[in-house]
Amino acid sequence: MRDLSENMDMNINQILLIVLAVVAAIAVVGTVIAQVKRSRHSELPWEKPSAGAALESDEEAPLEGEVVEHGAIPLPDSGLGAGSGSSAASGAQAADAAQAAEGAAVGSAAPALESPESVPSRMQRLRARLAKSGGLGHALLTILSRGDLSAADWEELEDTLLLADVGLESTTAIMDSLKQEAKIRGTSDPAVIREVLRTELLRLVDPQMDRSLQLTPAADGVAEPRTILMVGVNGTGKTTTAGKLARLLVAENYSVLLGAADTFRAAAADQLETWGERVGVPVVRSDKEGADPASVAFESVKVAGERATDVVIVDTAGRLQNKAGLMDELGKIKRVIEKQAPVREVLLVLDATTGQNGMQQAKVFAEVTGLTGIVLTKLDGTAKGGIVISVQREIGVPVKFIGLGEGADDLAPFDPAAFVDSLLS
Secondary structure (H helix, E strand, O other), X not given: OHHHHHHHHHHHHHHHHHHHHHHHHHHHHHHHHHHHHHHHHHHOHHHOOOOOOOOOOOOOOOOOOOEEEXXXXXXXXXXXXXXXXXXXXXXXXXXXXXXXHHOOOOOOOOOOOOOOOOHHHHHHHHHHHHHHOOOHHHHXXXXXXXXXXXXXXXXXXXXHHHHOOOOHHHHHHHHHHHHHHHHHHOOOOHHHHHHHHHHHHHHHHOOOOOOOXXXXXXXXXXXXXXXXXXXXXXXXXXXXXXXXXXXXXXXXXXXXXXXEEOOOOHHHHHHHHHHHHHHOOOEEEEOOOOOOXXXXXXXXXXHHHHOOOOEEEEEEOOOOOOOHHHHHHHHHHHHHHOOOOOEEEEEEEEEOOOOHHHHHHHHXXXXXXXXXXXXXXOOOOOOOOOHHHHHXXXXXXXXXXXXXXXXXXXXXXXXXXXXXXXXXX
């Protein structure tokens, strides 16, 4: 009997050991699976959601509680809100300044705010840089400086325009006009051809297009932030451009808020926050990597409205134009924002060196989001200036800003006449 009891005790102990071993094994497997999921999320952020994946409806998408505001440094009082003339904005900024002072850490110093370069100053500087960068203008003038143009010169001129991404239709129109004028005037004098070329380039760039940002207050007097949505593919400098645009608007005395809706890359929100700190612009971001970008965009516009901010710039994740799920998500972001305030501008940030690939990108983004303008980056030091003509002709929206360098103030409104004159100077 005693032996039987001892055997039963041993069996129970063995069973308990087996159960504990199984529980431990399950815990280990669960940990491994979680680590694999996290590693895949960090390595392939641009693949989420997968192409064709069903998105939550705009109504069902919950706002995430971890969305917080960072770097709420008030803008200087001098000239505050001059862009909108809103006295409410000044009051809100003053209240925020008092709160920031009360909550400041002991011994911490407020970062020194930079003074962005004025728009006229940066346009003059960038115009000079464009003229010196060579590229398309240098190639054209080299051909025109040869004297009376031969058949080979005319062919080289045409090839130069095509290589500069002017586009086939626009190049054909320019060449037909140049040859017709040369025939009518009975000369191929370089000075005459140059003047005709200037006229044709200016006509194709189209000075009549409205290149201003739509930032006027609502006609019915409703106080709402004017929202700018930044879109584009990976690597075009979209987040940097959002920061530079904020600087430019601050220089024009607008109060600005930045929304970090690129939640796939924590570095993107950090980068945007750094841009904001330099000129006293608050940033709304999520502390959770991979958070719903529509939630961050919604919260950004909400905070901007509560602070009576003039303009909110929402940065979005770079997305491949051939990924249907990602493009659908971008449309969702826009719809969610418009539950609070209309999106005034959708700016596509386009790398000027991408040529016809950039044209395909622009077409897809135009279909999904309804583009209102284009920002051309990396235009300096290349012969790709013709993309200004081709992208406007294909998409039907104006180039509103150009970037000609890596400096913080190397972004300026696009001036058609100055652009053409710089090319041919």
